[in-house]
Amino acid sequence: DAGITQSPRHKVTETGTPVTLRCHQTENHRYMYWYRQDPGHGLRLIHYSYGVKDTDKGEVSDGYSVSRSKTEDFLLTLESATSSQTSVYFCAISPRTGEYNEQFFGPGTRLTVL
Amino acid sequence: GDSVTQMEGPVTLSEEACLTINCTYTATGYPSLFWYVQYPGEGLQLLLKATKADDKGSNKGFEATYRKETTSFHLEKGSVQVSDSAVYFCALTGTSYGKLTFGQGTILTVHP
Numbered sequence: 001d002a003g004i005t006q007s008p009r010h011k012v013t014e015t016g017t018p019v020t021l022r023c024h025q026t027e028n029h030r031y032m033y034w035y036r037q038d039p040g041h042g043l044r045l046i047h048y049s050y051g052v053k054d055t056d057k058g059e060v061s062d063g064y065s066v067s068r069s070k071t072e073d074f075l076l077t078l079e080s081a082t083s084s085q086t087s088v089y090f091c092a093i094s095p096r097t098g099e100y101n102e103q104f105f106g107p108g109t110r111l112t113v114l
Numbered sequence: 115g116d117s118v119t120q121m122e123g124p125v126t127l128s129e130e131a132c133l134t135i136n137c138t139y140t141a142t143g144y145p146s147l148f149w150y151v152q153y154p155g156e157g158l159q160l161l162l163k164a165t166k167a168d169d170k171g172s173n174k175g176f177e178a179t180y181r182k183e184t185t186s187f188h189l190e191k192g193s194v195q196v197s198d199s200a201v202y203f204c205a206l207t208g209t210s211y212g213k214l215t216f217g218q219g220t221i222l223t224v225h226p
Binding site for chain 2: 031033035040041042043044045048050056058090092094096101102103104105106107108
């Protein structure tokens, strides 16, 4: 299995509070992604990174920010959490080298915003 | 934009039955196609992939063939087991930054 960890694994917070989720990899892959999983929607991309300090928005980026100061860490921040951000969040990594373009997923973080 | 459509579930089968989960896609260019599986309480695992037309991906008895003419990537297994009970996602990635576009997922339950 790819070396990906996410922390925390579970979190309950209140509306309006800031929340930071961490993704850590030991594979030295260049690309990292944050997705959210909601019933009936599959997974949707929030933000992605293609290198240290290189990030861009995905399809559902409103209300989220990211940072990547080291190859191995990719942080997702909810500046002011809302109930609509209750979800399961998955981090993924990819080498994106030639045909090796699959993504490997972390175990997920279940976030509840009350 | 890119999109993936999976057959609606849930799908319930008896052990040793045949499985087909339909997946069709819309994409520009020549995407790579994937099937991911999610077991209860876990993250997604890559089940199989195909990177060009007519490629067949296979793993753990599951197969899927990249059909460009019908824009399809149906998942098949000849004899399912109780341990195959999970959610299955069809997905594609194009040529940009590697974003995965997912179908909505199909819940498979296999009874003894």
